[in-house]
Amino acid sequence: MAGDSVADFVVPIAYKINQHSHNLWSYKADPPVVQAQVSLSALLRVFLRTHYQCLRAAAGGRFTTWALVPSTKGRRGAHPIESLWNGGGLSRVPATVNPRHDPSSRDFHADWFRVDSPLSGHRTLIIDDTWTTGSRAQSLAYAIKQAGAASVVTVVLGRHLNPETRNNEDIINRLRAQRQFRIERCVLDETSSGPSRSP
Numbered sequence: 001m002a003g004d005s006v007a008d009f010v011v012p013i014a015y016k017i018n019q020h021s022h023n024l025w026s027y028k029a030d031p032p033v034v035q036a037q038v039s040l041s042a043l044l045r046v047f048l049r050t051h052y053q054c055l056r057a058a059a060g061g062r063f064t065t066w067a068l069v070p071s072t073k074g075r076r077g078a079h080p081i082e083s084l085w086n087g088g089g090l091s092r093v094p095a096t097v098n099p100r101h102d103p104s105s106r107d108f109h110a111d112w113f114r115v116d117s118p119l120s121g122h123r124t125l126i127i128d129d130t131w132t133t134g135s136r137a138q139s140l141a142y143a144i145k146q147a148g149a150a151s152v153v154t155v156v157l158g159r160h161l162n163p164e165t166r167n168n169e170d171i172i173n174r175l176r177a178q179r180q181f182r183i184e185r186c187v188l189d190e191t192s193s194g195p196s197r198s199p
């Protein structure tokens with residue numbers, strides 16, 4: 001991949017299973033399911049508020065900009081994540097898609113997104129809904145770093161685990177049995193060895 005030039009930290013709020021998984025596709029269905037939007041919006045806002053200090057420490061200071069992964073499939077209109085959170089007063093980094101790449105590619109592409117505005121010294125918060133391979137979010141983080149950003153922290157609402165991948169089945173079964181989600185926990189402050197860096 002692209003070493004230090006992708007997100008400094010990736011912070012999944014939860015795994016994408018059960019009702020949460022349903023919400024993550026239905027909130028942007030056509031028409032969107034309003035109940036899913038309300039649930040995800042509350043989850044995202046409360047998480048950001050509860051963990052603002054962790055996120056800010058990971059970024060090395062307060063955020064100055066935020067960004068959303070542009071649709072690679074030509075979806076028009078407002079970005080679905082805007083129905084959940086409006087950036088809390090941060091200015092949004094404009095990014096465009098390079099149509100040369102397969103819209104459903106699962107690979108990192110250094111030139112998948114284009115960020116023209118200079119971001120020298122900026123600390124950018126990327127919000128995305130689902131993390132599967134991270135190809136899109138990391139390609140966007142790369143473009144933002146190339147534009148000069150000092151740090152990028154990515155928060156994702158749901159970490160998707162492919163059940164066909166080795167070891168994931170066990171994790172999924174354990175998560176299904178757990179039934180308890182605690183918003184006061186995050187990957188940045190729960191590990192004794194300090195924050196987990198993105199790969």
Ligand SMILES: [Zn+2]
Nearest residue numbers: 051054186189
């Ligand atoms: Zn935290």
